[in-house]
Amino acid sequence: MNTNKIAIEVNHVSKNFRIYKDKSHTFKDWVLFRKRHNYVLNQVLNDVSFTVKKGQALGLIGHNGCGKSTTLKLLNKILYPDSGTIYMHGKISSLIELGAGFHPDMTGRENIYINATIFGLKKHEIDERLDDIIRFSELEEYIDSPVRTYSSGMYMRLAFSIAINVSADILLVDEILAVGDANFQKKCFDKMEEIKKAGTTIVIVSHSMDQIKSICDRVIWLDAGKIRRDGDAYQVCSDYLTAMDDMAQARMRMEESELFKTVIQDPNVQYPIKQITNQAGSSARRSGNMIARFQEISLRDAGGKPCRMFFYNEEANITFSIVSERKNLKGNVIFNIITKDGIWLASFESYLQYGYYLNLDHIWQGTMRLTHLPLAAGEYILEAVIRSPEGEDFDCLTHFIYFHVSAKYSFGSRPVAIENKWSLTKGDQL
Amino acid sequence: MKNIVEIYSYRDMIWSLVRRELRGKYEKSVLGFLWAFLGPLFQILIYSLVFTNIFHNNMPNFYIFLMSGILPWTFFSDSLGQGTGAIIYNAEMVKKIYFPREVLVISEVIAKLINMLLSFAVMAVFLVISGIGFSDQIVLLPIVVLIELILCLGASFFVSAITVYFRDLEYVIQVVLMAWIWATPIMYSLDDVTYPMKRILFLNPLTQVITCYHDILYFHRWTAPREYLIPLIEGIVILMIGYSVFNKIKKRFAEEL
Numbered sequence: 041m042n043t044n045k046i047a048i049e050v051n052h053v054s055k056n057f058r059i060y061k062d063k064s065h066t067f068k069d070w071v072l073f074r075k076r077h078n079y080v081l082n083q084v085l086n087d088v089s090f091t092v093k094k095g096q097a098l099g100l101i102g103h104n105g106c107g108k109s110t111t112l113k114l115l116n117k118i119l120y121p122d123s124g125t126i127y128m129h130g131k132i133s134s135l136i137e138l139g140a141g142f143h144p145d146m147t148g149r150e151n152i153y154i155n156a157t158i159f160g161l162k163k164h165e166i167d168e169r170l171d172d173i174i175r176f177s178e179l180e181e182y183i184d185s186p187v188r189t190y191s192s193g194m195y196m197r198l199a200f201s202i203a204i205n206v207s208a209d210i211l212l213v214d215e216i217l218a219v220g221d222a223n224f225q226k227k228c229f230d231k232m233e234e235i236k237k238a239g240t241t242i243v244i245v246s247h248s249m250d251q252i253k254s255i256c257d258r259v260i261w262l263d264a265g266k267i268r269r270d271g272d273a274y275q276v277c278s279d280y281l282t283a284m285d286d287m288a289q290a291r292m293r294m295e296e297s298e299l300f301k302t303v304i305q306d307p308n309v310q311y312p313i314k315q316i317t318n319q320a321g322s323s324a325r326r327s328g329n330m331i332a333r334f335q336e337i338s339l340r341d342a343g344g345k346p347c348r349m350f351f352y353n354e355e356a357n358i359t360f361s362i363v364s365e366r367k368n369l370k371g372n373v374i375f376n377i378i379t380k381d382g383i384w385l386a387s388f389e390s391y392l393q394y395g396y397y398l399n400l401d402h403i404w405q406g407t408m409r410l411t412h413l414p415l416a417a418g419e420y421i422l423e424a425v426i427r428s429p430e431g432e433d434f435d436c437l438t439h440f441i442y443f444h445v446s447a448k449y450s451f452g453s454r455p456v457a458i459e460n461k462w463s464l465t466k467g468d469q470l
Numbered sequence: 471m472k473n474i475v476e477i478y479s480y481r482d483m484i485w486s487l488v489r490r491e492l493r494g495k496y497e498k499s500v501l502g503f504l505w506a507f508l509g510p511l512f513q514i515l516i517y518s519l520v521f522t523n524i525f526h527n528n529m530p531n532f533y534i535f536l537m538s539g540i541l542p543w544t545f546f547s548d549s550l551g552q553g554t555g556a557i558i559y560n561a562e563m564v565k566k567i568y569f570p571r572e573v574l575v576i577s578e579v580i581a582k583l584i585n586m587l588l589s590f591a592v593m594a595v596f597l598v599i600s601g602i603g604f605s606d607q608i609v610l611l612p613i614v615v616l617i618e619l620i621l622c623l624g625a626s627f628f629v630s631a632i633t634v635y636f637r638d639l640e641y642v643i644q645v646v647l648m649a650w651i652w653a654t655p656i657m658y659s660l661d662d663v664t665y666p667m668k669r670i671l672f673l674n675p676l677t678q679v680i681t682c683y684h685d686i687l688y689f690h691r692w693t694a695p696r697e698y699l700i701p702l703i704e705g706i707v708i709l710m711i712g713y714s715v716f717n718k719i720k721k722r723f724a725e726e727l
Contacts, residue, residue, distance in 0.1 A: 057725065113724070117568040120721040132568065140566040143490050154490050157483035158567055 046129060047210055047241035048092035048115065053124035055085040055110055084110045086265040087124070092258075094129075094209075097242040099256035099273060101249070101280055106262040108245045109214060115243060116212050130209025130241070133159055135200065144188035148179055148198055151187050155199070159206045169205050176231070177201035178224070197224060204231055211235060213244045226453055229254070249277045249349070253446045254417055274446060278349040281444075285318045285348070313437065319348055321421075321442045332364035332371050332400045332426050332434040339422060339441050352447035352457060353412040362404040362426060364434075370397035371434060375408060376423040377415075379455050385420070397429050416457040417447040473717070477570050487577035492584060506585050507592050510537075510544050517657060529659065531600045531688075537593050538687035539656035539680050545586040546622055546676060547647045549579045553626030554633040554640040561727040571720045572713075575626050583619060597687070605690035610698075614682040617702050621675060624709030627716040634719070634726050654680055675704040 058079040085107045092098050100108040113119045114126060116134050141158050142151050152173055156166045174183050177197045179190075187195060204211075213232075232255055236242055246252050252259060252273060259276040261269040269276045311330055313320045317337050341347035342355040350356055358375055372391040378384050388408060390398055398404060422441040426434040447457065477484075492506075517540070518533040529535055556578045557564060557571065564571065597603055633639045654676045655663070663671060671677045678701045685693045 118565065118724045134567065140563045141560075146490065146493065150489075150493075154486040157480070157486040158563065158569055160480060160569065161482070163482050 045094050046091050046127075047094040047096070048090075048129070048243070049125075049127040050088060050090050050111075050115075051125045053085055053088050053114065053121040053126060054083065055107075055114065055119065055121050056081040056083050057110075058082075084265055085114075085121075088262075088265070088267055089124075090260060090267065090270065092241055092243065094241055095236075095239045096258060097236050097244070097256045099252035099259040099277075100243065100245045100262060101247075101252060101259055101277065102262035102268075103284070107265045108262050111262065112212050112214055112243065112245050115210075128210060131160070132210045132212065133203060133206040133208030134212040135203045135214065142187055142195070142199070145186050147185060148177075148183040148187055148190070149174075151198070152202055155202045156206065159203065161206055173201045173205045176205065176227070193221070200228060204228070204235070208240065210241045210243070213242065213246075215246055222453070249281065249444055250417065250419055250446070253277055253444070274349070274351075277444075278347065281348050282346070285346070288314075288318055313440075316437075317441065319346065319441045320437075321439055323439045324441075325438050326436070327438070328426070328433040328435040330435060331366055332362060332369055334424060334426065334435055334437065335361045335363050335403075337424055337437075337441070339443055348441065348443040350413055350443065350445050352417070352445060353414060353459075354445075356410045356413055356443075358408045358410075358422070358424075360404075360406055360408075360424070362398075362400065362406075364400035367401060369400040370429055371400050372397055372427045372429070373404075373406070374425040374427060376425070378421050378423065380419050380421065383455060385415070385455055413445055414457055415445045416453075416455055417445055418455065419444050420455075473570065473572065477572050477576070480570055480573050483569060483573050484577045484580065487573065488581045488584065491577065491581040507589050510540055510589060511592075514540055521657060527658075531602055534593075534596060534600050534602055535659070535684065535688045536657070537596065538683045539654075541586055541589045541593060542618055542680060542683050543651060543654065543656055543676070544589075545582050545618060546625075547651070548582045548585070549622035550625050550629060551643055551647055552582070553578055553622075554629045554643050556626060556630040557634050557723055558630075558637070558640075558727065565724050565727055571723060572627075572716070575630050575716070576623070578630075579619070579622050579626050582622070583615075587615075593687075602688065602690075605686075607686045607690055607692060610682070610686050610693070613698060614679060614686065617682075617698065617705050618679050620705035620709050621679070621701065624705060624707075624712035626712070627709070628712035631712075631716040631719050631723075634723055650674070650676070653677075655684075656680060659684070675701045675708070 059082050060079045084105075088107075088111065100111055102108050110119065112134075114121055115128065116132060117128075141155055143154065146154070149170075152170065153163070153166055156169070156173075157163070161169075174180055177183075177194075177200075179194055179198055182190065182194065187198070190198070229251075232242070236255065242255065244252060244255060256273040258271065259269075259273045259280075260267055261276050261280050269279060311326065311333060313324045313326050316334050317339075319339055337358065337360045338346050339348060340357040340359060341350070342357070344357065347356075360373070362371075362373065364371075372389055374390075375388045376384065377386045388410075390406075420443055421439060422443060424435075424437045424440055426436075428434060514533055514536045517536050521527040521536075522532055553575065556575045560574050563569075564574075594604075629639060629643060653671060653674050655671065660668070660671070660677070660681055678697045682693050682697055682701075685691050
């Protein structure tokens, strides 16, 4: 083990794709235009180098077209670099494409054999793993039916079970969590953890920061075919999200008029969400009569820096300011935290804090400090409302700011996480 | 050399693809696997009716003669004809999973080979019924099968790789095969061909291969070793050319598909 600690070496790799202007591979074209290149080169990777240690879990992030999937395909030897070298030390398995090579008319069991041999397994190795694969896929009853009778979920489950049970030294994963229901996804994650603990080197491409953070130790952020950041998973993900927020804001400025039309619904055209914060998610909605309204809201870390990623039990701050158009207006400022599935977790109201409604005669500037976030790892949504004493919404921001919580240890799949210590004593045997 | 070691390590994949090809193809049809023989069998029936009744061919047991040519021909024409699709019709796999791409071609050809061998088993029944039976020459059968296998592999490597770039090849090959069957002594005996034409036929590597099959299965006569050596050398050259072309462009398959 110690003699060869490097699992993946990528040295100065560049990759171009040919973009065909007219991709017709006909004989006529070949005869007539043999000498003419009817394609342009598109550089996807530009002099990328990195090494991955054995047992490390590396995440590749970046926005669409940054070259992360190409990198994964290069590691998997599906594509070959135009220049530079790649060394992979050990057996590779990929969760890149699931179910390629399945034959619809053959049974699940037969397809396990076919598919697993495509991953380079020997017949006796498959025999050993067959039970594990079937058990993991939860398809015991259907395993001898043709896969054409499977639902798409069953199909994916079978494919995933095969791929993840190919015990490889290096596992390459692309956007894994499109598989099955929440339970199966959890199972897949647990399996990934198990594989990681067993010392397998893992490379993951994902858009989901939660997935990346919960599995990876290290993250490489690719931007336009180059490595922009390389380091601790939490740090790089956090910087990436901040940069994405900045980019969203820059784009907003460029396309301001466009955004007025798309993001904001009447009658509040004059108050686009993006003016309040650059942290708002793309599905954010604003409603209310806008007599009183938020002018600025920002989710910040303990140090006051805008932030959408927190650790379990970390401090979080919400800063905001409010203006109103009428005298003698009273209102209640409310912040809600809900889960992505819409479960309402917590509500914080100025009325409950002070015992009276705020007089909205003034411009209010405030901070609400959450001393700690007892939330399990996952993505949560902050919503903000200004409401009249009568219950009329002045300004209501739903699906507003998405933020992430990461936890070093697992609290299971429930959102509320309270540190727990157990003590058990074993008595006499019954 | 490294390629060969790697392909060998994927031999289980070759077998499972062969099984998929053979089983998957006929899984849903009522007669199933029988179709693999019924196709050539009807072809032989039609040809023997036409050639004995219309062209008045007077070879005894002409259908055995036809069979011993058409079955190897089917192996070759299927390998070549369907070999064009070996890569492009498995695009999903090629684009998504790493494995030696040669496996697709090899398993395609092996599936066709097994088809032929099974057809030979059916043919053995006809050999007995017709009274022609078997002779000592049967020991040469594995050798000629091996030579044909080399030819088929070489041709399949070549066409499967080129088809990725030029899809038209798939149709060109169909046309070429249509002519090729007549440029090979299958419906007629080479003995009936006169000289300038005979020379042209000998440019076709399959001419000698089919002649060997005829001599072994129908005429029961020993063929000059030269007749084995020439197609063997041709086969090896075709395999070397076909494979080096395949090997050179296989790295771009995933991008081009």
